Amino acid sequence: MHQPAYPPDSDPAFTLTGGPSGASAATLAALGHPILHHLDPAFGALYEATVERLRLAFGTSLSPVILQGEAVVGLEAAAASLIGAGDVVLNLVSGMYGRGYGDWARRYAREVIEIEVPYDSAVPAGRVAEALRARPDITIVSVVHCETPAGTVNDLDAIAAAVGDRALLIVDAVSSWGGMRCDFAAWQADLVVVGPQKCLGGPAGLSLLHVSEAAWAHMAGNPRAPRGSILSILDWRDAHLASAPFPFTPSISDIYGLHACLGQYLAEGPGAVQRRHAAAAAAARAGAQALGLTLWAADPAVRSDTVTAVRMPAGVDEAQVRARARADSGVMLSGGQGDFAGTVLQIGHLGPGAYPLSPVIALVAIGRALRRLGAAADIGAAVEAAVAALEQSAEPALG
Amino acid sequence: MHQPAYPPDSDPAFTLTGGPSGASAATLAALGHPILHHLDPAFGALYEATVERLRLAFGTSLSPVILQGEAVVGLEAAAASLIGAGDVVLNLVSGMYGRGYGDWARRYAREVIEIEVPYDSAVPAGRVAEALRARPDITIVSVVHCETPAGTVNDLDAIAAAVGDRALLIVDAVSSWGGMRCDFAAWQADLVVVGPQKCLGGPAGLSLLHVSEAAWAHMAGNPRAPRGSILSILDWRDAHLASAPFPFTPSISDIYGLHACLGQYLAEGPGAVQRRHAAAAAAARAGAQALGLTLWAADPAVRSDTVTAVRMPAGVDEAQVRARARADSGVMLSGGQGDFAGTVLQIGHLGPGAYPLSPVIALVAIGRALRRLGAAADIGAAVEAAVAALEQSAEPALG
């Protein structure tokens, strides 16, 4: 028997997952930049420039913070730093990441109240408003923008409006920022956590944080906010300034990679990046349905532009589909997380995967895999539907 | 006026610091490897192979653990995971890092007892034995092998012998392992933390941990040992096994870099790597003295083979020496940490900086800087002394 086209120990041809999403050649080259000492003036200048690029990308007036660890570090640090012993947290749960955030919040809060909805839906802003009215002692609201495994989004515009300045707002925008509109100012968001390995196409080992003045003040007033710890946000507030030392050695190589992918993001422009994600998402959704699959989220309004979750046909194990797509077509997909193991897989279309032909590639790989596993799949129709969606997205704007 | 040979915003020609120490071209190339999804089988195989290389490099039978953050994460996690509410910790302090470890220990321990010695000396093993006799309730001993800013080492062979199996032993070997003999088995060390950006010449964003069976058992019995946290060691125990999921996305690029530099370390061989560090250290010490400087540690027995700390002449600010060495000679040195700011700088000779001519380069750069600042410096004598030390180190072994 022949060996598979893509043996498991050789790299895949395409990474179309919920992230890490791959990286451009220029970003990879930057990751291979010589490793300087962190106090070298050239690295200091690079770090400062990186924070400034991030500020421009975030569209904020305050300098953002880079934490030296994967996005989970930013999320855990946000809980540890912001949530004090006196805080009552309203945690919104529309998926596994929202549920998990409750665990972190409970470590630090006086009380955690939760609104949980089925994981193929979003938390209605009305219920948030209601909860805030019912419990005037709520001081912090936490919400996940995009639930990666489910490919669903909460309506942050509406939820943020419901929160207003009634409470501090923690947003997990790890897999949405960059691919979808995130207006930190309009949301009055206080602590937003973004992962560079998602829509930016950057390295995995960093957390990118927007922190509002109110959040800084709340942290400063929290005696248990970590200091001298990997979980400290306060320690890194001024780390980008030439006058301030780094609390510890930052992840030199990752900072070079981040600097590069932020430059690419700014050059392309936030609007263009979002349109690219929207087009790929439209193609993936249309194609998956034409292939014969059901989208996990029935309501179009809750579907993310960064990742599409699809149910497998009865009797087909999503893990096997992914394994075949990887082996036969060289396409790496994600899936199998927690509750969804075996039944729901994700087509990622974010960062370097949010390009016109990416969904086509994913669909053909899934279609081939389904057939190999004995299930029906209308590959031709899927590709036609994806292409039609792409052409529609590419319609020139009027004028 | 001409601009400096090495403007601050361009890279230096040589990084001869206490770490990060730079990286080989092959390691840099590996850092630029395509960013795969963490569940991609090719990445899984690479991760497993990396842990196995680390096991061989550590010379241990147990699989080591990689934590996804700079060495301080490993150190903090060791305290958080191993030190329970019932533990009494004997913390040995011969420098700033030892002092700092006491702060972490106090967060978690019932009581922290400290033996502190002047920072140009080492903790005598006899005092450790004495303290253990005096306080039978001590359960954990923590010690820094090499105090980077001071360029001093504690005698781990003797201290570990004094501890024996009387207590668990936490060792900060961040800047010693690789460059000096570290016999984890003979030491009966229970939790050792190593940084890949030091003697390995690797990326900065990871912690490398040796964990003994006794340490695993102690952690398992510690109800406050972190879980679901960046500070959890337990979460990552089996992360290298194909059967176990990663607790969260590892730092993909850094793992590729680590895999590469471990391969180079094993190919060169631990003995050869240590000899290379010893030779560079001998050259740096002899040369610095011939240049007219005083070594920080008067006792040759406590001087590290990985970094040499030197006092500046009266009236000369070490920060200015470093700035001039960087600007005029393209040599980045380290210094200015805490108590030593202004007076003591470090010549790093570890990892890619532990090669024959590195100390010569550092000495010439320091000598030029001293002269520019109006101080005397016998550069010719310094180079001659360094070269003499190199030739002596290169003497062929008998037989």
Added chain:
Amino acid sequence: MHQPAYPPDSDPAFTLTGGPSGASAATLAALGHPILHHLDPAFGALYEATVERLRLAFGTSLSPVILQGEAVVGLEAAAASLIGAGDVVLNLVSGMYGRGYGDWARRYAREVIEIEVPYDSAVPAGRVAEALRARPDITIVSVVHCETPAGTVNDLDAIAAAVGDRALLIVDAVSSWGGMRCDFAAWQADLVVVGPQKCLGGPAGLSLLHVSEAAWAHMAGNPRAPRGSILSILDWRDAHLASAPFPFTPSISDIYGLHACLGQYLAEGPGAVQRRHAAAAAAARAGAQALGLTLWAADPAVRSDTVTAVRMPAGVDEAQVRARARADSGVMLSGGQGDFAGTVLQIGHLGPGAYPLSPVIALVAIGRALRRLGAAADIGAAVEAAVAALEQSAEPALG
């Protein structure tokens, strides 16, 4: 109006041309290896190892020769070195490259006889045998294995058998070797020229030459064979030996790249590489026809496994199709060469482009472009046909 998905000054997502064909990440990393001096022993060892890898890849017992310039240098040098003032050359012409070779041959030969056939066909071996019988003074036969622009191949097995040892045989295998079976020994080929930027996925700046003992002897006996020239093959005969100096500085970076891609070729295995090319070719041919296009070569026997030439529908300019495929789908195709400008384009499926989904990507890009230009294109059918061909190719061998 939106700007195109792939602006002309940004890199394409996919290069599916007749070559250069792109390169793997490992090959690109090797191209970025530090530039050593050519007499450095490490480079000497690398050069020797590269020639040995090439020998293994060629499946020959004689050490091959690397010329320091693109494949045209090898072809021109072959003419200049091998063809003496007394030689009568039989040049076989089934396409533009064969025609061009006649020009080179005429510079050096006493006489050049040509057999020319239409450019969508191949030269029948019978006509070669006949010509050799008719003209006993023919000393050299020259033939192009794969005519890239036409995607056609001459039957080298048959032609070489017709030549036997009657004459020296020059083979342009630039775009066939690696992707199709080339048995230099069985062919008794005397001078074969291969380009690393084709099926190997290597750099463009080198020529790879197999030279037989008979060819070496013929060159040695040719007083006009260049010496002290970029066109000299003789100068480089022993350049890979430690004992021999390089005639001039070789293309250091390209040699590193060649060493890497040859390693990958040997690891995959010649048979597997050829099957991969055959499968991609089958998919491209089936798909292009299902898309509604006509293959340039009507006779399946003359179609190359490395590139497929397709005619555009009446009224559609192939240059516009390629421009749209590049701008809208990020797919770079080739075409527009000489006689074929405007009417015939090529889908390359060689080297890094010879993977299962590559033809699918090319077909979708062409289909989208045709529709944008007002022509019909059955994209769904094309993809289905390509997928069907892939599945057929992937059938496990019996037993």
Added chain:
Amino acid sequence: MHQPAYPPDSDPAFTLTGGPSGASAATLAALGHPILHHLDPAFGALYEATVERLRLAFGTSLSPVILQGEAVVGLEAAAASLIGAGDVVLNLVSGMYGRGYGDWARRYAREVIEIEVPYDSAVPAGRVAEALRARPDITIVSVVHCETPAGTVNDLDAIAAAVGDRALLIVDAVSSWGGMRCDFAAWQADLVVVGPQKCLGGPAGLSLLHVSEAAWAHMAGNPRAPRGSILSILDWRDAHLASAPFPFTPSISDIYGLHACLGQYLAEGPGAVQRRHAAAAAAARAGAQALGLTLWAADPAVRSDTVTAVRMPAGVDEAQVRARARADSGVMLSGGQGDFAGTVLQIGHLGPGAYPLSPVIALVAIGRALRRLGAAADIGAAVEAAVAALEQSAEPALG
């Protein structure tokens, strides 16, 4: 016995040769850029931008030409293209490269007249003027600016003035341009050949040509000027224009590398680059003499700023000195070319080797090697002399 610090099959730490001279990290990263098809619009734009950068670096108004092969290709092509059957060439010989150029000139010229001087001196401009007066039929003068093996330079300002517009002027500036002032306009130079692997710190596989209008006209009028050949300059005249096709596939990767190192050259500025070379040269010369060695060229006026040739003490083989410097100190030097084998070696200080501490590194390595071979070497004095020269070069300009 220990193995050497730098085994022959591992890379050296420092390349301080007459070229290739190494490359910056940014240039190496550019060499690893994805290999595009040569007709890709992104590559076309890059090629055009590279020629424009080269024009700015050359300080000319005419677009220069890139030939796709090492500098010898440019030199041979210059002879083949410019020297017609009716030309009488005055070839100036002050070293091995000048002597070799006579061989190329004789292939094409009606007659070659030579002025030869000892190889430790330069050709006096007066003799050139005299020869031109004596032979009014001389149409072309050819001269090597820097003879790399001898580290000597001809006074091009004076020689060019002597030639004026009396004849076409071919200049081999392969190892001088970039490191020393080359005023193509003032010289009225007609065909200048430069190698990117020398003072630019670029890849080895390209030739960079300045061609004057008069040279273009002379080539156009030369019926034997190559066309359809690697030796054709005419074929590449317009290759950088979007409207013109490439004659054949250019060396994609090398072009990316050239684009990068030209950008660095322009950013640093020609004046700064030349000062850097002059300072390193002064340090190398002063240091070599203080070490106890004799400079090959007794006359300071003929010493190149890019490479310093030194005689070995009696009884010491330069090849052994180089071997020891490479093995013990990781320093690669050049030497052993032709007439100089065994007696004269070169310290390169060009491109990435033309930095302040490079000569120090070379001197220490040579000093250690001499001592190992039983010869005297005052390393301390050598370093002091080199440092003194550096400080003098770094004196701020007045006002």
